[in-house]
Amino acid sequence: MTTWIIGGVLALALSFLFTRIAILVLQKRLIDTPNERSSHSIPTPRGGGIAIGLSVLASSVVMALASDIQFPWIWLLAPLSMAALGFLDDAFQLGI
Numbered sequence: 001m002t003t004w005i006i007g008g009v010l011a012l013a014l015s016f017l018f019t020r021i022a023i024l025v026l027q028k029r030l031i032d033t034p035n036e037r038s039s040h041s042i043p044t045p046r047g048g049g050i051a052i053g054l055s056v057l058a059s060s061v062v063m064a065l066a067s068d069i070q071f072p073w074i075w076l077l078a079p080l081s082m083a084a085l086g087f088l089d090d091a092f093q094l095g096i
Helices: 002-026 049-066 073-092
Strands: none
Touching: 002 049, 049 073
């Protein structure tokens, strides 16, 4: 039970930290300018989902290494693929 609490706190802390870093880095590189379909009215950095994906990945790895259960590493393939595809869409406007 303690491992799950530590993993949850770690994921929360890392997502906060990585999101702050992503905002600082991406606000100069990937800016979404509002248009008639946008839900925001001011220019907003894109690509912040990668921070959440990295924090989930890092906390999952720490929890897997710290626990006694056998972790199916293949489970990380789907969220990593989704995070990478989302970032590529933000960076290159793939339209997906």
